[in-house]
Amino acid sequence: MINVKNLFHSYNKDGKFAVKDVSFEVKEGEIFGFLGPSGAGKSTTQNILTGLLQLQQGEVSVVGYDVKTISNKMFNQIGMSFEQSNVYSKMTAKENLDFYRKLFDVETREPEELLELVGLGDKANIRAGEFSKGMKHRLTFARSMINNPRLWFLDEPTTGLDPAIASEIKDIIREENKKGVTIFLTTHNMHIADELCDRVAFIVDGEIKLIDSPRNLKLQYGNKLVEVEYIKEGETIKETLSTIQEEDIKQLQDIIGKYEVQTMHTKEATLEEIFIKVTGRGLE
Numbered sequence: 063m064i065n066v067k068n069l070f071h072s073y074n075k076d077g078k079f080a081v082k083d084v085s086f087e088v089k090e091g092e093i094f095g096f097l098g099p100s101g102a103g104k105s106t107t108q109n110i111l112t113g114l115l116q117l118q119q120g121e122v123s124v125v126g127y128d129v130k131t132i133s134n135k136m137f138n139q140i141g142m143s144f145e146q147s148n149v150y151s152k153m154t155a156k157e158n159l160d161f162y163r164k165l166f167d168v169e170t171r172e173p174e175e176l177l178e179l180v181g182l183g184d185k186a187n188i189r190a191g192e193f194s195k196g197m198k199h200r201l202t203f204a205r206s207m208i209n210n211p212r213l214w215f216l217d218e219p220t221t222g223l224d225p226a227i228a229s230e231i232k233d234i235i236r237e238e239n240k241k242g243v244t245i246f247l248t249t250h251n252m253h254i255a256d257e258l259c260d261r262v263a264f265i266v267d268g269e270i271k272l273i274d275s276p277r278n279l280k281l282q283y284g285n286k287l288v289e290v291e292y293i294k295e296g297e298t299i300k301e302t303l304s305t306i307q308e309e310d311i312k313q314l315q316d317i318i319g320k321y322e323v324q325t326m327h328t329k330e331a332t333l334e335e336i337f338i339k340v341t342g343r344g345l346e
């Protein structure tokens with residue numbers, strides 16, 4: 063669905079690269095997370111993939127089209143919901159979608175249905191200029207689905223939304239993915255990446271440091287610890303023990319054999335902790 067080989071990009075052509083030798087592929091049907099801190103090169107890469115920035119060096123194909131010779135047909139097949147909501151403020155929510163749908167020569171979805179989906183059903187006739195930041199964001203998100211994209215670019219899809227709306231947006235993303243839509247998700251929010259992505263790429267200083275599934279990363283970099291709470295002589299005791307160190311394993315067996323265990327959990331590293339471990343950098 064997306065193929066990127068040895069991509070480089072320099073804004074000032076001064077030998078400094080915002081993106082350096084980036085290669086990856088996104089398979090049909092997957093949710094691929096592109097994760098990194100501010101200035102890592104996420105937008106630069108995404109803008110090249112979506113034709114907003116001209117390709118300088120490397121090979122990039124998106125839904126089967128080479129971005130060097132970008133074709134309008136490619137835009138019929140992709141959707142883009144970027145962080146900055148660029149909606150027409152003098153038009154109503156519905157007019158915004160009606161206007162946008164005319165740009166495509168494929169079957170489009172009904173504006174009312176999409177507004178309903180993102181919780182703006184009762185705001186269809188209100189001008190977008192009167193919308194809050196979060197509402198504009200939801201309108202942009204709805205708009206990006208209007209052409210039934212096969213490949214959907216989502217940039218920070220839940221940033222700035224209240225938790226209930228963010229949860230609905232995540233459900234919509236999962237639903238669309240279940241219908242077969244491939245998703246390229248750019249974020250510095252590890253929680254959403256962990257919840258939604260099949261695979262993630264960690265990008266720092268323009269370079270991809272690693273690509274894997276959140277599950278594999280946790281297995282590989284997880285602390286392999288067990289937190290156990292048990293009762294000893296009437297007192298509740300809490301211990302964190304390793305599942306790979308022999309001494310700890312013995313102690314754990316002793317506890318299970320001798321005392322009343324109240325709770326026992328494996329302790330996983332979070333994706334954020336793994337990011338810091340792998341890249342030596344935080345995500346802010």
Ligand SMILES: Nc1ncnc2c1ncn2[C@@H]1O[C@H](COP(=O)(O)OP(=O)(O)OP(=O)(O)O)[C@@H](O)[C@H]1O
Nearest residue numbers: 073074080098099100101102103104105106107250
């Ligand atoms: N138009 C531009 N002109 C010059 N340098 C730029 C331009 N846009 C981005 N850069 C630089 O390129 C590098 C990568 O920026 P980019 O916007 O791709 O990062 P990002 O990971 O998307 O960050 P954010 O999460 O803040 O959007 C940064 O060093 C940035 O300062």
